[in-house]
Each structure stands twice: as C-alpha cells, then as structure tokens.
Amino acid sequence: MADEKQQEKRPPGSCVPWEEKRKEFPQIAGDEELVKRQWEEIDALGYVYIWQILLSF
Amino acid sequence: MPQETTPDAMEQRYAQRLKRYVAAMRNEKPDMVPIRPFVAEFTAKYAGYTSQEVSYDYEKAFAAARKCAADFDWDAVVGNMVYGWMALVKAIGLKYYAVPGIEIPADAAFQYLEPPEDDAWMRADEYDQLIEDPTGYLFNVWLPRVSTDVAAPGQPNTFRNNMSFVKGGMAMLGYFMGFGRQAELLRKESGTVSAISGILKAPFDIIADKLRGYKGLCMDMYRQPKKVLAACEALMPHLTHVALSGADPAKNVPIGLWMHRGCVPFLSPPQFEKFYWPTLKQIIETLWSKGHQTLFYAEGEWNPNLKYIAQLPDLSIVYHVDRGDIFEVHKAVGHKFCLSGGIPNDLLAFGKPDEVRACCKKVIDGVARDGGYVMDASAIMQDDTSAENLRAMTEATREYGVY
Numbered sequence: 346m347a348d349e350k351q352q353e354k355r356p357p358g359s360c361v362p363w364e365e366k367r368k369e370f371p372q373i374a375g376d377e378e379l380v381k382r383q384w385e386e387i388d389a390l391g392y393v394y395i396w397q398i399l400l401s402f
Numbered sequence: 403m404p405q406e407t408t409p410d411a412m413e414q415r416y417a418q419r420l421k422r423y424v425a426a427m428r429n430e431k432p433d434m435v436p437i438r439p440f441v442a443e444f445t446a447k448y449a450g451y452t453s454q455e456v457s458y459d460y461e462k463a464f465a466a467a468r469k470c471a472a473d474f475d476w477d478a479v480v481g482n483m484v485y486g487w488m489a490l491v492k493a494i495g496l497k498y499y500a501v502p503g504i505e506i507p508a509d510a511a512f513q514y515l516e517p518p519e520d521d522a523w524m525r526a527d528e529y530d531q532l533i534e535d536p537t538g539y540l541f542n543v544w545l546p547r548v549s550t551d552v553a554a555p556g557q558p559n560t561f562r563n564n565m566s567f568v569k570g571g572m573a574m575l576g577y578f579m580g581f582g583r584q585a586e587l588l589r590k591e592s593g594t595v596s597a598i599s600g601i602l603k604a605p606f607d608i609i610a611d612k613l614r615g616y617k618g619l620c621m622d623m624y625r626q627p628k629k630v631l632a633a634c635e636a637l638m639p640h641l642t643h644v645a646l647s648g649a650d651p652a653k654n655v656p657i658g659l660w661m662h663r664g665c666v667p668f669l670s671p672p673q674f675e676k677f678y679w680p681t682l683k684q685i686i687e688t689l690w691s692k693g694h695q696t697l698f699y700a701e702g703e704w705n706p707n708l709k710y711i712a713q714l715p716d717l718s719i720v721y722h723v724d725r726g727d728i729f730e731v732h733k734a735v736g737h738k739f740c741l742s743g744g745i746p747n748d749l750l751a752f753g754k755p756d757e758v759r760a761c762c763k764k765v766i767d768g769v770a771r772d773g774g775y776v777m778d779a780s781a782i783m784q785d786d787t788s789a790e791n792l793r794a795m796t797e798a799t800r801e802y803g804v805y
Contacts, residue, residue: 354534355535355536355537355538356639357639357640357642357643357644358643358647359537360537360541390571390575392537393574393644393647394567394570394571394574395537395540395545396537396540396640396644397574397578397601397644398494398496398540398545398570398574399540399544400601400602400603400608400641400644401485401486401601402486402487402490402491402496
C-alpha cells in the first residue's frame, strides 16, 4: 500500500498529501481543484483524529 | 434581586460579560474584575453527579457546567473542564488512564498513568522516526502501543482495530461538536461566555506526558539532548496547526495552553531555557502574530522562569498563576500581561468564607487595581472545593472588584 511506503514528511493538517494521492489517478476528466480540495478536507479529519488523541485524550 | 431571563436580557448580559472578560485579558480596565473559574469535578459535586458520571457521559458534564454557570454569577466558564471523555478512552482502548468507576472509585477524578521507564509509549531509540514523520509515527507506532485495540502495520488486522477508528472518529466528532452546542446554551441560558477555544501543549510536555514519560525524558536530556531538541522542533508546527485549527475565529477568547513539566522542580531554569522554552515561545509568538492570545496555564511554581516568560510579546498571553507568588508575578510582568488565578485551592477547600473574602480582596488590591486581572482559583477545582467558599470568592469579587 502506498501509505506504508510513504516516508515523505506529512505537513501539518495532512495524512496523505494530495500530491501523493494524485499519482493514483491516471487522469481527472473534470475539475481537479474540486477533487483536491475535498481530498484535503477529508484527509484533514484523519489528522485531527490522531493529534487530538495525543493532545486531548 | 432576581435577574431577568428573557432572551434579550441574556444576550445583553452575554455581551456585557464578553466585553468585560476580553478587556481584562487585553490588560485593560473593564467595569469590574471578571470571574472565570476553572471548575472541573466541582461541577459534578455541585450538580449531584459522581465523577464517573461527568467523565463518562459528557452531556452530564455539560449540564453540570451550565448549572454552575447559571447558579453562580460568573462571566466565563469552560464548557467542560473535566474534558477527558473516558467513554471514548475506553472505546478505543487507551491504556494510560485510570478511569473513575472502572480502575478507581466512581467518586475519584480520572488519573493519568505515567508509563514505566523501561516500557514507555515511545522507546528511547525511536526519536528519529518521530522527527522524520510525526504524524506517521503517531499512527503507525504510538497509537498501536497505547491502545489495546489498534493493530500496528504488518500485524494481523482485527475487527477491533477497524472498529476503533470508526467508533473513535465518529465519537470524537460528536464530542467536539457538542462544545459548539454547549457554548450556545451557556450564552442563551445564563449569558455566560465560553472561556477558551482550542488546545495547545508544549512540545516538551507532549514528549514527557504521552511519549517518553517524565523519567525517560529526563534521561534523554542527558543521553541524547540533540534528539530531544529536534523532536521538539518536529512537533512544533503540528502543535501550532492544531492550536490554530481550534482557535476562536473572532479572536476574543484565548487558546488554552496546559503546561505540566516545565516548572521547578521538574526542570531547572537552565533546562527550561534549553529544552522547554525555545519551541513553546515560537508557537506562542506565531499564534499572537495571527491575533490569538494564549491562556498560559502555569500549573505549579513558575516564578523562577519569569525572566523567560517576560520575553513574550505584550498581551500575547493571559498568565494564569498557580503556586507562584502572584504579587511577584504582577511586579515582574503585570505591565505586559493580564493575570488570572492566585486564590489558593487549599483555602477554597478547607478555609472559612471570611478568609476567602480577605484573600480575594488582597489579590484584587495587589494586582487588579489597574485592570488586567481575571478572578480564579490557583488551579483547576476538583471536588474538594467548597461551594460556600466559591460563593464567597464570587461575592467578594463583585464587592471589591468594581472599578
């Protein structure tokens, strides 16, 4: 899986950066910015989860 | 005289209290000293719940906080100062708590368990992994180690592993959304302001509290000091990001910073200067550069570190004083920052109301004459705080704290 191989730094707010996820799509026929934005917004929830476990629980 | 409880009256009271609270935090002189008590398990005792009930059922914790806010004449409270929701802790199998009603009696406050030095949540040789990829380390190494249910990558997957993420994520979202509802209810029911928004911890405290343990980190400061510093640097942007993501968009109320191991005797001032302070200072400066104050909850005795704290930009923090001498703090940094706290918890637990009133008057006379002070106990109030004494603190502040 890409996630296990992924050793690049994950910036704050991100678990799987869009640049990495983008490679999985041979093409994006429509609005790529929409796909990117929604990916990042949902991906950020994973980030919130682990950092809030660390900080709040 | 009974106060009006119409929606308009509540909204007016809310606006008045917000203005008072914010003015004091900006080191200005409001109409009177605002009261913002950090009441935790006290709320359970006052509202008729056990500690287990408020730590396990957050709706009861919210209700208890609202009852205190409505019954006492307070300007601001935290929506749930007990905060750690133990049902979520158990749902994802976190090992580092003793939970009321399970591992400890139902009337005891939840406890954090320090890991054994030789079996810490993060091993001494794992700093490079943390530094290289903090988020990846937390998901792949730390979480499987601190949870009974989460399986590490490479280990056989389990139903409980899958469920922990689904249940944990959805439950956490529900809990945090509950704080928004709680803020609205506090505003509508009693005109009370939600005192803080967002959470911050010092990078060093995160390593001590949740990763290496205090003893392990003490050894690391001698055996691998560069790794400790690099780990603080690696955590810094993430902790800044989390703090900002939960901050008040209106920039009225501060981000809560809860500090544990930075003070004497846990760290000497030279150790504080080298390990604890550089990254925390940068985070606070960044938050302030974006318009957010930090509620600098200096739990313990922090006066030996005052010269460092004085380096922060004016108004960037609200300095909450616990065991330090608040009059010394006022002399050293009162011209730069609003202060809060300074009423000893043992006095509130075991003293007489007249003694509490005298103490409040002394603190108001000593540090609040020019504004820039928020009334509160020294530390978060648990169930040993006397309601009679807390009422005396409230009344004394209203009596002596009018400008």
